[in-house]
Amino acid sequence: MKFLVLVYGNEQVWGDPEVDVAALITEVDAFNAALRESGEMVAVEGLIPSPHAVRARGGAPVVSDGPYLEAKEHVGSFFLLDVADEERALAIARSYPPLRHPSAHGGGLEVWPLMTHGDAPA
8 A cells, every 4th residue: 555644844943952953864864764675665755845836716727836834834745655554654654753853843744545546535
């Protein structure tokens, strides 16, 4: 089964003097490498914080800067897993290194099962 995992972060963590950013990045790199080696991580990418929104307005697509969220957290990266089941996907999500950091600033993950051909939306 494939799962999209959205990684939410808070930019405050990068300026927090209590966070050893280099060590945290090293932990995440090791996490990613282990999952690539096991064949469970299909892709992982960080996102540049300059998105555009494309929405229908009056029957036509309109592109705008944004989306602009009022929340401090935003999607900062994602990874794509190919694992045996949802239980394994959630175990991987729970083991994401920044979640164990005392100064995580509320960051978190969303785990989304991906449809395969012929699946009906729930």
